[in-house]
Amino acid sequence: MVPDGTFTLTSGTPESRQPRRDRDGAVCLDIDIDGDGVIRRVSLADTTSPMDGLTLIAMNGRQVWPGFVDAHAHIDKCHTWGRAPNPDGTLLGARAAAKRDRLETWHYDEVYRRMDFALRTAFAHGTIAVRTHLDSQEGRTEPCLSAFLALRSDWASRVVLQGTLTLGAAKLAGPWGDSVADWAAENGLRLGPVVYDGPEGKALLDRAFDLAETRGLELDFHVDETDDAAADGLTRIADTVLARGFNGRVLCSHACSLARRTEAQAERTIAKVHAAGIGIVSLPMTNLYLQDRNPISTPRWRGITLLRELKRAGVAVALAGDNVRDAFHPYGDHDLVDVFRDAVRLGHLDLPIGDWPRAVTSTPAGMLGLAGRSCIAAGARADLVIFEGRDYTEVLARHGRGRIVIRAGRGISPELPDYRELD
Numbered sequence: 001m002v003p004d005g006t007f008t009l010t011s012g013t014p015e016s017r018q019p020r021r022d023r024d025g026a027v028c029l030d031i032d033i034d035g036d037g038v039i040r041r042v043s044l045a046d047t048t049s050p051m052d053g054l055t056l057i058a059m060n061g062r063q064v065w066p067g068f069v070d071a072h073a074h075i076d077k078c079h080t081w082g083r084a085p086n087p088d089g090t091l092l093g094a095r096a097a098a099k100r101d102r103l104e105t106w107h108y109d110e111v112y113r114r115m116d117f118a119l120r121t122a123f124a125h126g127t128i129a130v131r132t133h134l135d136s137q138e139g140r141t142e143p144c145l146s147a148f149l150a151l152r153s154d155w156a157s158r159v160v161l162q163g164t165l166t167l168g169a170a171k172l173a174g175p176w177g178d179s180v181a182d183w184a185a186e187n188g189l190r191l192g193p194v195v196y197d198g199p200e201g202k203a204l205l206d207r208a209f210d211l212a213e214t215r216g217l218e219l220d221f222h223v224d225e226t227d228d229a230a231a232d233g234l235t236r237i238a239d240t241v242l243a244r245g246f247n248g249r250v251l252c253s254h255a256c257s258l259a260r261r262t263e264a265q266a267e268r269t270i271a272k273v274h275a276a277g278i279g280i281v282s283l284p285m286t287n288l289y290l291q292d293r294n295p296i297s298t299p300r301w302r303g304i305t306l307l308r309e310l311k312r313a314g315v316a317v318a319l320a321g322d323n324v325r326d327a328f329h330p331y332g333d334h335d336l337v338d339v340f341r342d343a344v345r346l347g348h349l350d351l352p353i354g355d356w357p358r359a360v361t362s363t364p365a366g367m368l369g370l371a372g373r374s375c376i377a378a379g380a381r382a383d384l385v386i387f388e389g390r391d392y393t394e395v396l397a398r399h400g401r402g403r404i405v406i407r408a409g410r411g412i413s414p415e416l417p418d419y420r421e422l423d
């Protein structure tokens with residue numbers, strides 16, 4: 001059973017029969033994989049016999065997904081909660097804790113070990129590509145940038161690792177902004193301004209777009225990570241893309257406040273985001289943790305952006321992991337199924353679930369320039385995840401049990417690294 005939207009039937013295969021679909025739109029398929037680990041044919045179940053030389057393996061109705069793509073992580077900070085917890089659970093508390101930890105503890109080996117731990121974990125869960133943000137304020141690029149570059153090459157055969165140099169948009173002013181943009185261009189990275197809406201917003205955005213345009217960089221924003229209904233950086237970014245005719249790829253992550261604006265405002269913004277071709281990355285676990293938190297009361301809103309409205313309007317919407325076991329989010333395990341499960345429950349992405357699994361597979365693959373990866377189709381590498389569960393209720397309830405990760409047609413060891421390695 002393969003999620004709707006995550007596969008392409010091979011042309012020429014019999015399609016005379018109605019596909020066997022479950023009520024969430026998953027389809028029963030036969031997948032022919034050759035000895036080189038390449039998918040040769042994808043057909044409706046029981047409409048073909050296995051290609052010559054292939055062995056038939058009955059999946060007994062298990063769900064099979066393409067490998068996962070995490071479009072937004074912060075593996076420079078992950079697994080630091082133990083020594084740098086967030087004192088009050090707010091975004092400001094998180095920033096202060098992370099800053100202190102960086103100054104006191106981070107050196108090359110320490111950072112490399114945590115980032116490598118994150119990649120081993122993600123790999124074991126079935127992830128094929130990760131884009132991480134790297135804090136890039138003045139004086140803070142090292143040791144993470146060096147560790148990232150080493151890991152990108154050390155992991156190249158197993159996980160596509162991409163990086164974004166991330167810092168407050170105001171910090172791009174002056175020579176530091178040029179330096180960051182130059183490093184991004186030299187090292188195949190993206191520029192990642194963090195946008196807080198305000199009166200100076202337009203000038204800051206113009207500076208970010210100037211830096212990107214002159215160097216041919218993609219822009220990978222954090223924006224509107226707040227419950228303040230007045231925060232509207234997303235519209236400003238869309239307006240800027242449209243006004244300049246910017247043709248580089250633009251991603252916007254979080255966009256929480258969009259869910260706090262009026263229906264009419266949200267509709268206008270979504271139309272502009274669509275027209276500008278901006279992709280939206282939602283980080284449901286972190287947003288749930290940080291948004292609407294105060295010391296005494298129970299949260300009243302879920303913190304997520306308008307996932308369903310954006311997707312309905314034709315905007316590419318991805319779900320990603322963001323922070324793991326750090327001051328911004330003390331939970332998580334670099335597992336996109338965790339993220340997907342939370343998003344389904346928080347955002348009511350069900351009845352039916354339909355093609356929402358694309359939000360952790362082919363949609364972020366497209367955003368990361370990896371179109372064709374993370375899709376079950378003839379000619380693609382057989383990077384798959386096989387669950388024990390046969391429908392979404394079984395998969396999401398026991399998603400870790402019996403999960404088989406296939407890379408290039410072969411099962412990999414699903415061993416997760418031991419937390420004691422980080423002690």
Ligand SMILES: [Zn+2]
Nearest residue numbers: 074133222322
């Ligand atoms: Zn982030």
